[in-house]
Amino acid sequence: MAAAENRPKPQVWHEILHHTLKQHDIKLVTYVPDRVLTTLITSIHADPFFTAFPAAREEEAVGIVSGAWMGGLRGAVLMQTSGFATLANTLASLVLPYQIPLIMVVSERGTLGEFNYGQTLVCRTMRPVLESLAIEHHTATRLDEFEFIVDRSIRQAVATQAPVALILSPLLTGGKVFAA
Amino acid sequence: MTNATSPTRSANTKVMNRFDLTTRLVAKLKHDEAVVGGIGNTNFDLWAAGHRPQNFYMLGSMGLAFPIALGVALAQPTRRVIALEGDGSLLMQLGCLSTIAMLAPANLTLIVMDNGIYQITGAQPTPAATTTDIVAVAQGCGLAQSAWAADEDDFDRLIHDALSATTPRLIAARIDDKPAAGTTPRDPVQIRERFMVGLGVRSAH
Numbered sequence: 001m002a003a004a005e006n007r008p009k010p011q012v013w014h015e016i017l018h019h020t021l022k023q024h025d026i027k028l029v030t031y032v033p034d035r036v037l038t039t040l041i042t043s044i045h046a047d048p049f050f051t052a053f054p055a056a057r058e059e060e061a062v063g064i065v066s067g068a069w070m071g072g073l074r075g076a077v078l079m080q081t082s083g084f085a086t087l088a089n090t091l092a093s094l095v096l097p098y099q100i101p102l103i104m105v106v107s108e109r110g111t112l113g114e115f116n117y118g119q120t121l122v123c124r125t126m127r128p129v130l131e132s133l134a135i136e137h138h139t140a141t142r143l144d145e146f147e148f149i150v151d152r153s154i155r156q157a158v159a160t161q162a163p164v165a166l167i168l169s170p171l172l173t174g175g176k177v178f179a180a
Numbered sequence: 181m182t183n184a185t186s187p188t189r190s191a192n193t194k195v196m197n198r199f200d201l202t203t204r205l206v207a208k209l210k211h212d213e214a215v216v217g218g219i220g221n222t223n224f225d226l227w228a229a230g231h232r233p234q235n236f237y238m239l240g241s242m243g244l245a246f247p248i249a250l251g252v253a254l255a256q257p258t259r260r261v262i263a264l265e266g267d268g269s270l271l272m273q274l275g276c277l278s279t280i281a282m283l284a285p286a287n288l289t290l291i292v293m294d295n296g297i298y299q300i301t302g303a304q305p306t307p308a309a310t311t312t313d314i315v316a317v318a319q320g321c322g323l324a325q326s327a328w329a330a331d332e333d334d335f336d337r338l339i340h341d342a343l344s345a346t347t348p349r350l351i352a353a354r355i356d357d358k359p360a361a362g363t364t365p366r367d368p369v370q371i372r373e374r375f376m377v378g379l380g381v382r383s384a385h
Contacts (some may be wrong), residue, residue, distance in 0.1 A: 028254060051254065055247075056275025058198060063244035064279075067216070067251025070236070070372060072381040073258075075251070093240025094248075097368035 013146055013172050014040035016063050017105065018148040021076060022049055024158070026103065028068050028075030030054070032063040032083050036107040041078065058083040059090045066100045074158075076103035081110050082122045084165070088129055095163050096133060102163035103154055108139070112170045126167070136164045141171035187306050194331040194352045198293045199225045199361040201335055202264065203293070206230055209337055213260040214252050214379060218245035220300040221360040222264040222293055226373040229364030233378025237364045245289055248281055251289040256379060260343055261286050266298030267294040267314060269305045269307050274317065280348055281322030290318070290350040303357060318350040324350035 015042055021029070027045050030053045031037065041094050044052045055061035055166045065075035081100025084106050084175040095102045109118075130137045136156065150166060170176075192327075202225040209215070209232070216236045222245070223237040236252075238245060249263035280288065296309035308314070317325035326349050329335035338351045341353055359370025376382040 028251075053279070053281050057273070059241070060273055060276045060279060063241065063247030063273075063276075064251040064254070065242075067236075067248035067253075068255040069251070070376050071214075071255025071379055072376075073251075073255035084346065089243045090244065094238070094244060097239060098372040099369055102371070125279040133225075138285065169383045 001159070007038060010011050011088055013140070013143060013168070014169075015115070016143075016147045017150060018043050018047070018076055019102075020147060020154070022047075024074065024154045026074045026076050026154070028065060029050055029078065030058075030064055030075065031078035032061060032080075032108075034078070034080035034083075034107045035176055036080070036168070037078050037105075042153045050175070062087060062090045062095065062102060065102060067093055067152050069100055070158065071103075076105060078105045080107045082173040083113050084126050086128075091133055091135065091163065092128075094133075099161040100163065101157040101161050103157055104120075104163065104165040106165055106167045106168050107173065108169050109176065112175060136162060137167060138164075139169050140169040143172065146172060185311065187295070192330055193328045193354050194356070195356050196332060196335070197293075197358055198222070198355045199228060199358070200332070200346060201293070201329075201353055201355070202226055202229045202334055204332065205264075206232070208336070208343065209262075211260065211264055212378070213343070214249070214256070214375075216245050216249040216252065216261070217243075217364070218263070218265040218269050220266065220269075222266055222269075223360055223364050224360030226264060226365035228360060231323055233374055235376045235378070239366055239368055239371075241371040243269045243271075243276075246268065246276045246280065247273065249288060249290070250276070250283070250285065252379070253285040254283070255289075257285070257287055259379070260289070261285075262289045262291060263343075264291050264293065266299070267292055267296060267308060268298045270314065271306055271308055271312075271358050277318050277323060277350070278323035282348075285348055286346045288348040289339075290323075290348065292350060292352040294357045295319045297357060298358055299359075305317050314352045316351065323348060329353045
């Protein structure tokens with residue numbers, strides 16, 4: 001912790017996420033790729049603190065992280081909006097009833113200039129699903145609030161043994177760069 | 181690989197019984213190995229074979245027995261981890277075989293109880309029943325040591341070898357459609373908490 005306190009305060013969202021996951025001893029990071037998350041995934045792969053790997057599907061990633069937590073290893077799943085949409089059954093039949101503190105980081109597609117109609121419709125299902133399952137979720141839009149949101153969300157998830165979704169808005173990440 | 185009625189399963193593999201095989205597996209566990217039972221009959225028979233604190237029983241999330249077991253195996257690399265899955269469940273999450281092969285955890289063994297039907301929902305045949313060889317799929321995903329159990333003795337031998345293996349592997353067994361020998365109590369928090377105590381992550385209190 002002392003080393004973390006001495007380091008210069010990160011000013012980029014993916015650096016904040018990287019070091020906050022580390023501060024909370026989240027060593028296992030599995031993901032289904034997303035362009036916006038590329039920098040984060042690259043930096044996590046480059047840091048030997050983490051065990052990082054791609055999973056074939058988001059449900060699978062949630063199963064892996066759930067098993068790891070029961071075995072004493074904390075993990076997080078990185079995904080994009082359409083990946084979250086595949087998770088309703090896994091959340092309702094594994095994560096919630098077994099009380100597993102699942103950390104989900106969701107890069108938000110389908111809003112603020114989206115060109116793909118399929119992505120816009122999928123995006124609109126995300127918050128209703130989270131609401132219907134009463135899952136804690138926060139949409140991060142501002143850099144100055146981001147570390148607080150990530151830190152407190154992880155802290156709460158672990159303390160209450162409940163999942164949390166951290167939704168990364170294009171307002172924070174810049175989102176996908178669309179063709180003009 | 182050539183069988184008139186079921187071209188996907190070796191003609192010389194015997195049709196066995198899930199509860200008998202599960203009992204044989206549990207009898208070989210001497211080192212607090214973790215066992216993840218898949219949704220339905222695989223976890224019912226795991227329970228019926230004699231509850232152990234290192235057993236995890238699923239309630240839903242069909243297809244996630246192998247991913248959950250992978251997570252346990254990554255968290256506790258010195259403990260052997262075994263997952264029991266049905267053929268229908270595995271079909272829902274075949275991609276996990278690639279993930280497991282890529283990571284190659286030495287301590288993970290995957291067992292598929294294959295009767296070619298969705299037994300618990302009314303015994304409808306799975307799409308793989310007559311066309312897909314699960315062991316060939318596992319090998320194609322990179323789990324080169326995977327094998328069909330020819331009979332009970334062969335199953336015992338494959339389990340014995342797996343418990344000291346240095347690569348993950350899948351063991352598939354053809355089974356009949358007999359119902360499970362018991363029913364697991366379905367209290368998820370109790371199941372999860374006992375499992376964590378059994379794995380030494382939490383102390384009993």
